[in-house]
Amino acid sequence: MTTAADDSEKPKSEKPKSEKPKSEKSESGHEQHGCTSGAEYVVQALLEHGVSTVFGYPGGAIMPLYDALYESPMEHILCRHEQGAAMSAVGFARASGKAGVCIATSGPGATNLVTGLAEAMLDSIPLVALTGQVPTSVLGTDAFQEVDMLGLSLAVTKHSFLVSSVDELPEVIEQAFRIAQSGRPGPVLIDLPKDILQAIPSTVLHSVREEGCLPMPEPDDLEQARVLISNAKKPMLYAGGGVGMASAVEQLRQFQALTGMPSVVTLKGLGSIAPQTAGYLGMLGMHGTQAANLAVQECDLLVCVGARFDDRVTGRLDGFAPDAKVIHLDIDRAEFGKRRQPDVALQGDLCRILPAIAVFSDCEVWQKHCQAMAHEYRWQYNAPGGTVYAPALLNELSQKLPINTVVSCDVGQHQMWVAQHMSFSRPENHLSSGGLGTMGFGLPAAIGAALSRPDDTVVCVSGDGSIMMNIQELTTLRRLNLPVKIVLLDNERLGMVRQWQTLFFDGRHSETNLSDNPDFIGLAKAFGVSGKTVWQREQVTDALEEMLASDGPYFLHVAINAEGNVWPLVPPGAANHQMLEGI
């Protein structure tokens, strides 16, 4: 089937301008499209939704859409694997706050998107995925490259559509963007049978019923929250990813300043509180700071804002903040009481609720106590030896980076070191696969970020295991010549798994040895990306400077000790004050 148009190379720099008729207003006042096919309509509608960049990979069933893209002003980024396309769209969305869009063909193309959909689902990222599907006439016949994508999507999307008529397209696309971006954001899939992409539409654009904005919580509940806050002796602010998603960073900071309470954040909440804030104790949870975990255990009131008492945060749930009353703010009602019963639950827009409950809490003694803990348990970077100490390298790198740098990372020990030792001025500057913990996220997410924030530096911190999961995206990086700086922390191990084997499986290091890794610099060179390797601590400063001074993409390969572990660590089944601390 795929006898693709091989000679269709179009010059990269001179994209032909769209020759399509512009949309007109019909008599009824609706916007009408003079599109000649469903595919053209889709492209037009994406442009109307402010989408200027999409990530994808072509194939049989989706070819009509690629044909419509050919002469459109839309920037299509050809990734080298559909998972790369989905993760880049997620990175694009996370760094910019706009919806990300990815495209794949039916069957294997669509199934390759699934991990990216799950990624967006678990981290609540607005993503619209368009997949080709076999023609409606053969749906359900196990046709070539037919997969029941609607069925597959159920567990990994907020919503999904299988379009059954070309005239449905306006409403479906409208709804897809609204659903992806409203309330608690998430991924939406649109499955597009090939004949529908080719069919001629006859419909006008109907504006779709807008989701009314969420009402404010009951005045009584707000009052109860204010009373709890003003009476608390040891209040604690616990902020999660929902703050950034709701664009409520300013409101959160004002709330903190007004109440004067100390604060902790989740992995996804990093950047929502300015790192220098008095009483800010950093990340809590499994690899959180001692100060954050100890203080949360002691607090008498926990104000949870856009977070969900995730198991990585709470450790043993019944031992988490045992003496605390809980005020829980979230856009998603299903989070209330899912893991911890709140005393006051406030559903709605964080931007409006936070100011409504900001009252002074007289907690100066407790503030001081928290600040003293922050000082007592501050990070130490003077590890012995001459090999590179990854936490120190990341801390030095962080200090050298411009304030608005986007840092993406992969999953494992290096991910936790990024969260612990780098600082972030805004949540959208820290792209980390939190909910799903997807190895292979870092590089494509950095590509998406670099495209959505072309004026900002983008760094990707990866591990030698993770980088290989989407290594093909180095081609995309090179093709676009994006100046992403990759820092590969190479311990020749699946470090995080090895660490758990060391600590909890009697040191039986089953299948975590990667000492036969490829020559990473040779590999990067093969992709046209230059770089260098460092082995010794004394080489680090120069290497970081060289990397940051380089023009295009750069690959810094850092050999680190295989035995390094992430500390502190709350072991499985333990409460958060029972942290292990190693060397």
Place this chain on the structure above:
Amino acid sequence: MNTLSDSNNSFHSLFIHTANRPAILERVLRVVRHRGYTLCSLSMPESDSGDASIYMQVRGLNPDQLLRQLEKLVDVHNVALLNEEQEVLRA
């Protein structure tokens, strides 16, 4: 989860008012299973309108939690827990 009581781990009758879209039943049943509830009975009377009514009985803890997860389905208009009297009325 929350404080569990025996009365919680019994039958709960739910009524779901939803847009009648393809896959709606799959979506509802997936949530029921994934969130740890057991389906005991289900009926979805035929309807001419674009909407559908689903009645079901499930076994599991904390039916409120299930309710809130079901409410998040885009096609679902509303979900209610039926008490015994309402059930009798229905029957």
